[in-house]
Amino acid sequence: MIRKLASGEYRLYARKVDPKTHKRRNLGTFDSLAQAQQHEREVQYFKRH
Numbered sequence: 622m623i624r625k626l627a628s629g630e631y632r633l634y635a636r637k638v639d640p641k642t643h644k645r646r647n648l649g650t651f652d653s654l655a656q657a658q659q660h661e662r663e664v665q666y667f668k669r670h
Contacts, residue, residue: 623657626650631657632666 622634622645631654634645648664652655 623654623661633657633661643647 622636623631625631628650630650632650633648635648639646649660
């Protein structure tokens with residue numbers, strides 16, 4: 622899940638909610654939406670390989 626921050630940056634959050642904190646984990650902050658989308662693809666690939 623990618624959200625745009627007030628600063629204009631994009632933050633990648635985990636798809637599932639963390640059972641301890643009941644929030645989504647921060648998986649990185651990026652300057653552009655394209656960078657965030659690329660990193661999300663990398664994360665999904667890593668999870669399955």
